[in-house]
Amino acid sequence: MPVGRRRVGLGMKARRLIDGAAWGPETVKAMGEAFDQAWTEIAGNFGDSPVEIEVARSKLANAMLSLATEGSTDVAALKAGALQAMAMEYRRTRLAVSS
Numbered sequence: 001m002p003v004g005r006r007r008v009g010l011g012m013k014a015r016r017l018i019d020g021a022a023w024g025p026e027t028v029k030a031m032g033e034a035f036d037q038a039w040t041e042i043a044g045n046f047g048d049s050p051v052e053i054e055v056a057r058s059k060l061a062n063a064m065l066s067l068a069t070e071g072s073t074d075v076a077a078l079k080a081g082a083l084q085a086m087a088m089e090y091r092r093t094r095l096a097v098s099s
Contacts, residue, residue, distance in 0.1 A: 013054065013057075014057035014058045014060065014061035017061040017065065018031050018032050018035050018065070021068065023070050023072070026071075027068060029073075030073040030075050030078060031065075031068050031072070034078035035064050041079075041083065059086060063081075
């Protein structure tokens, strides 16, 4: 498979989690926008490995899903909350490794 084709599907699983959420269309749209903005901000921290990128995007999607409630349409708040959850997870993982 050509390299370009592999990259097209990269990270799509995480975005499908967001797009398939069981909330109304406004909430899902806000979560999608927040996810995309958050990923743009942190993507450079995860290297070029497709596996590492997919794991990171899945963590971000799950963080987003854990924060959202029906009617959550504040993109900035969703983004900030998901990034904070990712940072806490990173710190927790780092502490566990260094112990």
